[in-house]
Amino acid sequence: MMPRGGVIHSSPALPEESSGLIGSTVSRYRVLERLGGGGAGVVYKARDLTLERFVALKFLSSYRSGTEADKRRFLREARAASGLDHPSICTVFEIDETDEGRLFIAMAFCEGETLKRKLERGPLPVAEAAGLAAQIAAGLGAAHEKGIVHRDVKPANVIVAPDGRVKIVDFGIAQAGDESRLTRAGTAVGTVGYMSPEQLRGEAIDRRTDVWSLGVVLYEMVTGRAPFPGEDDQERIRAILTAHPEPASSWRPGVPAELGWILERALAKLPADRYQSLAEMREDLLDLAAAGAPSGTSDVLERTQVEIPSRALASRAVGRDTGTGLAGRILGHYRVVERIGGGGMGVVYKAEDLRLARTVALKFLPPELTRDPEAKVRFLQEARAASALDHPNICTIHEVGETDDGRLYLVMPCY
Incomplete structure (x- = not known):
C-alpha cells in the first residue's frame, strides 16, 4: 500500500x-x-x-x-x-x-512509495538508479511531446511500485507551451533544490529545465546527497547559479565513468550545453542500466516497456452513426463526435471531454442489450476487470457512466 x-x-x-x-x-x-x-x-x-x-x-x-x-x-x-x-x-x-x-x-491509486521515502534508506545501486531515471525520462519525454514541462521534478513527485515501475505525479505547476504563464514575469516556481538556473532567475523555460531536475534526482539516487547543498534556500540558490557539483565518484568511488558524463551534461549551467531532449538522455541511461544490471533483471528496463506509440492505430473501423442518435449528443461532460467501431458487447464512439479538454473513447452497451440485466452485469464485469489492471499494454478505464435512457458506457483513452 x-x-x-x-x-x-x-x-x-x-x-x-x-x-x-x-x-x-x-x-x-x-x-x-x-x-x-x-x-x-x-x-x-x-x-x-x-x-x-x-x-x-x-x-x-x-x-x-x-x-x-x-x-x-x-x-x-x-x-x-x-x-x-x-x-x-x-x-x-x-x-x-x-x-x-x-x-x-x-x-x-499508485501502489508503492515515493522515491523520496525510498532514498531515505540510502543511495541505490547505479543500475537501479539509471533504470528508474530512464522511466522518469520516458514519462517526462511524453509530456514534452504534448508541449508540457513539469517544472517540479523531484523524488517526492515520483512513486516507485513494488515491481520497480515509476509513476510521475503532481503536474500542479506544469506549463504548457501554448499557455500564458500564471505567475508574474521574473517569479520562480518550483522546489529550490531541483530548480534549474534559468528557472531560479524567472526566465523562460523549456524541456531542458526538466532535464536539469532529473539530473539532480539521479545524483541524489546514486550518492545519497544533493548536488547543490546549503544550509538554507539562499545558499542552495547560490550554489545552483555559481557552483559545480562534486563528482559522484567523490562520494561513491567506483561508479562508472558513464554516470559522470550523464550527470555533467544534464547539470550544465547553460541549457544549450545540456541534453536537448529527455529521449536523448534516456538512451544513455538505458545503456548505463543495462551495463550494470544482473542477468534476469525485470523487463522494467526494456525499452519497449517504457514507450507508447504516439501515432494512432493504423487501422480502425470508422463509420457513420448507425441510427442510434448518439453522435452530436452531450452525455454528462462528454460530447459524442462520431462512431469509430464496435461489435459484440459494445459500440465505440470518439468524444470530447469538455471538462478536461481531451479526446476520449466511449464504449456503449448496444441498444438492443440495454434492457437485458445479464448483459448489463457482463458489461460492468468487463469494466471492473479492466479497471483493476495497470499495465502499458492494457487500455485504461477512466470511468463508467449511464445515459438518461439507461444505456451504460465506459470512458477510455482514444488512441
Whole structure:
C-alpha cells in the first residue's frame, strides 16, 4: 500500500482537511483515509463504488477553493496530466466537484512509495538508479511531446511500485507551451533544490529545465546527497547559479565513468550545453542500466516497456452513426463526435471531454442489450476487470457512466 504522503509532498493538514471528508461519499467515491497534502491540494485514498477499485482523490484545499485563480491552476493541473497516456505518468480519470462546489481530481491509486521515502534508506545501486531515471525520462519525454514541462521534478513527485515501475505525479505547476504563464514575469516556481538556473532567475523555460531536475534526482539516487547543498534556500540558490557539483565518484568511488558524463551534461549551467531532449538522455541511461544490471533483471528496463506509440492505430473501423442518435449528443461532460467501431458487447464512439479538454473513447452497451440485466452485469464485469489492471499494454478505464435512457458506457483513452 502506498504510504501516507505517497502522492504529493506532505504537510500538516488544516483541521477540516483531516476529518471532514473521511468516511463520506463524494460522487461515486467512498473516502477512506488521507494520504498527503500540500499548499494547493489534499489527497485521499478512496474506493470507486461503481468500478470497485481504489483511487486517489486530490481536492483543492478548502481554504483556497473560493479563489478563481487557484481553481484555474487546479483545473490546469488536471488537464495537463489527463492529456498524457503513458505508463510512467499517474493516470487522471476525471475531474468533478462536491455538492459544495469543491473541485477534486480522481486519479489512479499508485501502489508503492515515493522515491523520496525510498532514498531515505540510502543511495541505490547505479543500475537501479539509471533504470528508474530512464522511466522518469520516458514519462517526462511524453509530456514534452504534448508541449508540457513539469517544472517540479523531484523524488517526492515520483512513486516507485513494488515491481520497480515509476509513476510521475503532481503536474500542479506544469506549463504548457501554448499557455500564458500564471505567475508574474521574473517569479520562480518550483522546489529550490531541483530548480534549474534559468528557472531560479524567472526566465523562460523549456524541456531542458526538466532535464536539469532529473539530473539532480539521479545524483541524489546514486550518492545519497544533493548536488547543490546549503544550509538554507539562499545558499542552495547560490550554489545552483555559481557552483559545480562534486563528482559522484567523490562520494561513491567506483561508479562508472558513464554516470559522470550523464550527470555533467544534464547539470550544465547553460541549457544549450545540456541534453536537448529527455529521449536523448534516456538512451544513455538505458545503456548505463543495462551495463550494470544482473542477468534476469525485470523487463522494467526494456525499452519497449517504457514507450507508447504516439501515432494512432493504423487501422480502425470508422463509420457513420448507425441510427442510434448518439453522435452530436452531450452525455454528462462528454460530447459524442462520431462512431469509430464496435461489435459484440459494445459500440465505440470518439468524444470530447469538455471538462478536461481531451479526446476520449466511449464504449456503449448496444441498444438492443440495454434492457437485458445479464448483459448489463457482463458489461460492468468487463469494466471492473479492466479497471483493476495497470499495465502499458492494457487500455485504461477512466470511468463508467449511464445515459438518461439507461444505456451504460465506459470512458477510455482514444488512441
